[in-house]
């Protein structure tokens with residue numbers, strides 16, 4: 715069973731990811747080489763600076779899909795966005811239809827949101843709550859890289875308890891972002907708090923889309939079943955708009971035990 719990558723910056727020239735089409739194609743080859751067959755393109759989107767993204771992103775994804783076909787690359791690419799958790803997103807929660815257009819693959823269920831690296835802005839919890847009131851589930855991208863959340867495990871656990879999903883970066887587990895992020899990523903996984911992993915790929919190699927090394931690391935850390943849930947089963951559930959599974963760590967869910 716192949717990997718599904720929910721978080722990538724593969725579209726050319728749109729953000730700090732792939733700079734041109736050649737780099738995008740190199741990223742697609744690297745993803746396929748690592749066993750990924752489905753990828754969501756999630757360019758950074760700051761609603762304080764740009765309007766809702768689908769008018770622009772969907773045609774770019776369609777165009778790049780044609781390129782992938784021409785190159786004979788069997789990577790299925792879907793549209794999405796990584797939306798900055800700020801007042802722009804807060805305002806958008808007042809418009810359910812527009813909000814649902816931001817969901818991964820446009821299926822109306824999961825929204826990938828990110829924080830600044832150092833901060834947890836005032837109003838972020840309220841914004842997450844309002845997203846949920848609209849029937850969507852926020853997925854917080856790479857919480858292991860956020861300094862404030864690292865210093866405040868109670869806040870992080872509270873978010874999870876209230877239904878926010880956490881997505882750890884594959885590179886974090888492998889040490890790409892330093893020792894603190896690696897330790898935090900491993901802790902979030904071992905405690906069963908994070909139920910998703912994705913590449914957050916920006917380049918073909920360094921910060922790349924090859925998920926095979928992270929799958930092996932997760933297998934060594936948590937077992938084959940949990941590695942498969944993180945990189946195969948739960949990402950597919952996200953795209954199907956279905957509920958996520960707990961990580962099968964030592965035969966039980968620590969997340970569930972913790973919730974009791």
Ligand SMILES: [Fe+2]
Pocket residue numbers: 721722723796855914
């Ligand atoms: Fe990202």
